[in-house]
Amino acid sequence: AMAGVGGGNDFQWCFSQVKGAIDEDVAEADIISTVEFNYSGELLATGDKGGRVVIFQREQESKNRPLSRGEYNVYSTFQSHEPEFDYLKSLEIEEKINKIRWLPQQNAAHFLLSTNDKTIKLWKISERDKRAEGYNLKDEDGRLRDPFRITTLRVPVLMPMDLMVEASPRRIFANAHTYHINSISVNSDHETYLSADDLRINLWHLEITDRSFNIVDIKPANMEELTEVITAAECHPHQCNVFVYSSSKGTIRLCDMRAAALCDRHSKFFEEPEDPSSRSFFSEIISSISDVKFSHSGRYMMTRDYLSVKVWDLNMENRPVETYQVHEYLRSKLCSLYENDCIFDKFECCWNGSDSAIMTGSYNNFFRMFDRNTRRDITLEASRENSKPRAMLKPRKVCTGGKRKKDEISVDSLDFNKKILHTAWHPKENVIAVAATNNLYIFQDKIN
Amino acid sequence: MEYKVEAHRIMSISLGKIYNSRVQRGGIKLHKNLLVSLVLRSARQVYLSDYYAGVCLNAQHIEAKEWELMDADREKLIPASEAAQPSSADCGVSEAAQPGQTRTTGGAQLCLKRHVGAEDGRASRLQEKDGDSLDPSDVAVTSPVSPAISETQCGSSDCETDADAAVTEGDSRQPPKDHACSHRKRSAEETGVSETPVKRTKVTPNAIVANNEIEEGEEMDTSNVSNLITIFGSGFSGLLSKDSAKSESETDDSDSGSGQICCEQMLKNLNPWTTAIVAF
Numbered sequence: 001a002m003a004g005v006g007g008g009n010d011f012q013w014c015f016s017q018v019k020g021a022i023d024e025d026v027a028e029a030d031i032i033s034t035v036e037f038n039y040s041g042e043l044l045a046t047g048d049k050g051g052r053v054v055i056f057q058r059e060q061e062s063k064n065r066p067l068s069r070g071e072y073n074v075y076s077t078f079q080s081h082e083p084e085f086d087y088l089k090s091l092e093i094e095e096k097i098n099k100i101r102w103l104p105q106q107n108a109a110h111f112l113l114s115t116n117d118k119t120i121k122l123w124k125i126s127e128r129d130k131r132a133e134g135y136n137l138k139d140e141d142g143r144l145r146d147p148f149r150i151t152t153l154r155v156p157v158l159m160p161m162d163l164m165v166e167a168s169p170r171r172i173f174a175n176a177h178t179y180h181i182n183s184i185s186v187n188s189d190h191e192t193y194l195s196a197d198d199l200r201i202n203l204w205h206l207e208i209t210d211r212s213f214n215i216v217d218i219k220p221a222n223m224e225e226l227t228e229v230i231t232a233a234e235c236h237p238h239q240c241n242v243f244v245y246s247s248s249k250g251t252i253r254l255c256d257m258r259a260a261a262l263c264d265r266h267s268k269f270f271e272e273p274e275d276p277s278s279r280s281f282f283s284e285i286i287s288s289i290s291d292v293k294f295s296h297s298g299r300y301m302m303t304r305d306y307l308s309v310k311v312w313d314l315n316m317e318n319r320p321v322e323t324y325q326v327h328e329y330l331r332s333k334l335c336s337l338y339e340n341d342c343i344f345d346k347f348e349c350c351w352n353g354s355d356s357a358i359m360t361g362s363y364n365n366f367f368r369m370f371d372r373n374t375r376r377d378i379t380l381e382a383s384r385e386n387s388k389p390r391a392m393l394k395p396r397k398v399c400t401g402g403k404r405k406k407d408e409i410s411v412d413s414l415d416f417n418k419k420i421l422h423t424a425w426h427p428k429e430n431v432i433a434v435a436a437t438n439n440l441y442i443f444q445d446k447i448n
Numbered sequence: 449m450e451y452k453v454e455a456h457r458i459m460s461i462s463l464g465k466i467y468n469s470r471v472q473r474g475g476i477k478l479h480k481n482l483l484v485s486l487v488l489r490s491a492r493q494v495y496l497s498d499y500y501a502g503v504c505l506n507a508q509h510i511e512a513k514e515w516e517l518m519d520a521d522r523e524k525l526i527p528a529s530e531a532a533q534p535s536s537a538d539c540g541v542s543e544a545a546q547p548g549q550t551r552t553t554g555g556a557q558l559c560l561k562r563h564v565g566a567e568d569g570r571a572s573r574l575q576e577k578d579g580d581s582l583d584p585s586d587v588a589v590t591s592p593v594s595p596a597i598s599e600t601q602c603g604s605s606d607c608e609t610d611a612d613a614a615v616t617e618g619d620s621r622q623p624p625k626d627h628a629c630s631h632r633k634r635s636a637e638e639t640g641v642s643e644t645p646v647k648r649t650k651v652t653p654n655a656i657v658a659n660n661e662i663e664e665g666e667e668m669d670t671s672n673v674s675n676l677i678t679i680f681g682s683g684f685s686g687l688l689s690k691d692s693a694k695s696e697s698e699t700d701d702s703d704s705g706s707g708q709i710c711c712e713q714m715l716k717n718l719n720p721w722t723t724a725i726v727a728f
Contacts, residue, residue, distance in 0.1 A: 086475075094474035117474060179478055198478045229479045248479055281458055281494075284486045288479075335454075338487065339461055344480050 011430055012446040013393045015386055017071055019056070020439035022384065032435035034422055038102040038110065041426040044072055044433055045112060046440055047097025051081035053114055053167070055125060056440075070431075072442055076125050078167040081116040093118050099184050101193070103206075111170070113193060117180040120195055122171035122206065130158040176202050176212050183233045189240040196233035196245060203257070215263045216245060216255065231346075232292045239298065242267075246303055250287035254314065270312055272319045282334040282343060290346035295355040296427075302358055304349040307331060309360050309370070324370045324377065327362050329400040329411050342416050352425045361420025364409065365436045366396055382420065382434045382441040392446060455495035462488040 021030065029050025036045050044056040057075035084093040094117055103111040109126040134156045138144050179197035186193045194215070195202050201216035216233075220226055228249040236242035241257045253266035274283065286306035294301045300321075303310050307328060310320035326347075330337060337343040342363070349360040361367045362379070370377045379396045386393055399408040422435040430445035465484050469476050 089475070091475040092473055096474075180474075182479075226482065229482055231479065248482060281455075281487050281490045284490075285483045288483060335458070338458070341465075344483065 013380060013430075013432075013443045014446045015388065015391045015393065015441070016431070016444045017442040018382075018384070018387050018439055019054075019072075019074075019442075026438045030438040032422060032438060032440060033096050033098065034100050035424040035433050035435045035440065036100045036102060036112075037424050037426055037433070038112075039104050039427060041428055041431070043075065043102070043110060044424070044442075045100045045102070046433075046435065047080065047100050047114055048438075049094075049096040051079055051083070051095030051097060051116065053078055053080045053097060053100065053112075053123070055110075055165075070444075076165040076167050078123070080114045080121060080123065080169075081119065084118070098181060101184050101186050103186055104190055106190075113184050113186065115181050115184050115195065118174070118177055120173040120181070120184060120204075121169050122173070123167050124170045125165060125167045128164045128166060129161060131161040132156040133159045171206065171209050173204055173209050173212070176204075179229075182231060183245075185233060185235040185243070187235045187240050188238055192240075194233055194235060194243060196230050198229040201230065201233055201243075201245060201263075213261070215257060215261070217262065217264060231289050234292055234294055234301075237294050237296060237298045244292055244294070244301060246289035246292040248288040249284070250289055250305060252289065252292060252301070252303060252312065268314070268317050270317045270320075272310070278331075280334060282338055285338070285343050286334065291348040293349060293351060295351050296353065297355055300355065302349055302351065304347050304360055306343060306345075306347075309349050309358060311358070311372070322372065324358070324368075326360055326368055327398070329398055333411065337416070340416065342419070345419055345421060347419075347421050348423065350423055350425045352430070353428045359423050359425060359432065361423055361434070363416050363419050364414040365418040365420055366398075367420045367423055367434055380443075382436040382439070382443075384439075387441075390446065393443065451494055455491040458491040459488055459495060462491065 020032075027050075029048060029052075031049045032046050033049050034045075034047040037043070038045070042058050044058075046054050046056075048054075053076075054074060055076045056072035058070045058072050061070050080097055081095040083095045085091070086093060096116055097114050098117065099113075099115050101113045103113070103122075105111075109124050112123050112125070114121055114123060133140070134154050136145075136150060136153055136156075137147070173195070177195065177197040177200065179199050181195055181197050183196040184193060191207075192203055192205050195204065195212075196216075199217065199219040200214055202212040203215050204212045216230070218228070218230065228247045228251075231246050231248055233243060233245035236244070242254065243257070243263075244252055244254045246252045250271065252270040254268035254270070255263035256267045257263060259265075259267060274287070289303045289305050291304040292301060299314060301312050301314065303312065303320075304326075307330060308326055309324045311322040311324075313321045334343060347361050349358060351358055356373055357369055357371050359367060359369045365382045366379050367382065368377060368379050379398070380393045381396050394407075397405075397408045398414070399405065399410045404410050418436065420434055420436055424433045426432065432443050434441045434443065462484050466481060466488075469481055469484075
């Protein structure tokens with residue numbers, strides 16, 4: 001059936017907008033590398049491989065234009081990171097934005113953290129819609145006036161001007177990571193945040209840039225003994241002393257910062273025993289966790305590995321409470337996916353606002369949603385063909401063998417260059433943002 | 449046998465990835481290379497277990513026959529360890545009256561010894577234990593200690609097998625067949641495999657060679673073979689650690705050219721261990 005699957009209340013996902021060039025020839029710098037709604041959902045930020053950040057703002061719904069139901073328009077664009085060169089090691093540092101995380105809003109300005117492989121920056125995005133006019137010491141062009149010529153004093157007046165959105169870097173947190181940063185996460189205390197690279201996790205204070213606390217260090221004394229790396233980390237949404245980090249071995253460790261200054265010893269250790277019957281050359285690769293996300297409630301967490309998404313109850317360490325297969329049909333293709341490097345793709349996952357549904361991406365511009373209550377799942381596609389305004393999305397199906405039905409697509413026809421790695425769900429509403437290479441698709445639940 | 453071909457293919461692909469990662473933008477990705485090294489290890493284990501099983505059966509059959517013949521002459525033989533020089537004897541006929549099991553490892557043992565440079569009286573001890581029969585399981589087939597080293601000298605597949613069967617960690621029981629390996633070594637050189645440069649051989653199996661060259665033969669830490677750095681040497685680890693102040697630029701220059709040559713060689717040569725070395 002077409003309708004209804006994919007949300008707790010039978011949502012019908014419809015196309016809303018698509019941002020980005022239509023060109024077939026995609027410049028690498030334009031490839032979107034992270035997508036994130038802010039806490040209210042009013043702002044949607046994307047980062048790309050070229051080091052740029054683009055922020056979209058949702059239009060206020062108005063009775064005058066009922067059909068433009070809260071569309072997202074460009075609010076601010078700025079260059080967050082530039083390519084750098086480490087001369088000591090003769091290494092280029094990519095400007096690609098790995099993650100963006102918003103800070104909770106405390107005043108009129110908006111703050112976000114953006115990071116590349118080595119440096120984290122705190123950006124302030126503020127609006128300016130007034131300008132002071134009538135200065136005493138300089139004239140309208142900005143040229144200084146001769147003080148001896150000034151005979152009267154006046155008070156400058158604020159005059160309205162066209163809205164200008166300015167982004168300025170307020171803090172730069174540099175030189176704390178030897179390895180590539182894969183995660184940043186703002187703490188619930190709104191004062192600190194953590195950053196994680198392959199081997200270490202650091203805790204920062206948002207005001208202090210010249211030092212950070214190292215809270216996890218899994219680098220072995222002898223690098224020859226290295227067997228696993230940190231792949232993702234996140235702060236607990238409510239308990240500011242708790243965070244988790246996932247590993248390339250498919251394990252998750254929950255740590256309590258109250259227990260010790262260095263959280264090398266975990267409080268909880270989550271691991272599902274491996275199924276020996278499914279062992280292959282690539283078992284280790286596909287068990288590597290690419291993303292970990294707490295539920296909004298803080299009671300669960302979700303992990304993404306190459307073929308599946310797992311939901312874990314924080315009170316149960318020995319296995320997940322739910323497992324969802326994203327694209328199990330790829331299991332027999334692992335060797336080819338290893339050859340073409342697709343097996344190393346790092347898919348992210350996200351919760352909806354009420355934690356009743358989860359979403360993650362796949363290939364061929366497909367993305368998947370799972371309803372945790374009804375256990376139904378749906379596959380949808382982000383494509384220009386389905387991009388008529390408010391067009392309802394048709395569920396897609398991959399044919400895994402036997403006779404291919406009409407409208408199904410066979411595994412061998414999937415386009416592995418079209419991968420959806422980054423998706424985001426509005427914190428309160430059923431609005432989703434899906435990054436397909438250089439395009440950002442926004443889908444909304446249809447108003448009945 | 450299909451598994452063996454598949455395993456070999458996966459090994460080649462993995463090595464290619466590791467090689468390419470050195471020139472990728474943004475520096476070596478530790479996570480990806482760790483995963484690739486795990487695949488490499490798995491593939492190699494499959495490849496070796498298959499390979500060893502196939503060749504060892506043959507070798508043991510031949511050796512067993514010869515042992516029966518030579519039993520009476522055992523005590524008259526000069527231990528190979530004391531004759532560390534390659535002899536010019538033809539390797540075609542095996543003369544040594546060692547227990548069959550050590551003979552299968554003979555060729556490699558010689559290689560190990562010669563390149564590792566260890567003075568080792570163990571062989572003589574072994575020889576004295578006439579009555580002892582060496583259990584095949586004594587010959588550890590976990591992970592070859594220095595197949596890389598032995599490979600570059602003894603390119604033939606026979607010698608490789610012996611190397612694979614080598615006892616780990618330099619615990620080399622001396623080879624009785626000095627001549628066998630030397631013959632292979634010479635023929636290997638003639639075939640041009642020696643183009644693969646071995647920059648330096650290690651004295652101790654586990655020492656990291658502080659060396660910018662990435663094409664040297666490295667001995668493997670058999671306790672954790674999955675580790676990429678262990679397998680492929682310091683040229684890799686230098687890029688990871690900020691503790692290392694090595695500049696890799698000259699390394700990159702030097703291996704970009706030779707890498708091409710080595711890649712071509714890799715394609716021609718079926719030997720995975722030579723493959724392993726040439727890729728770096």
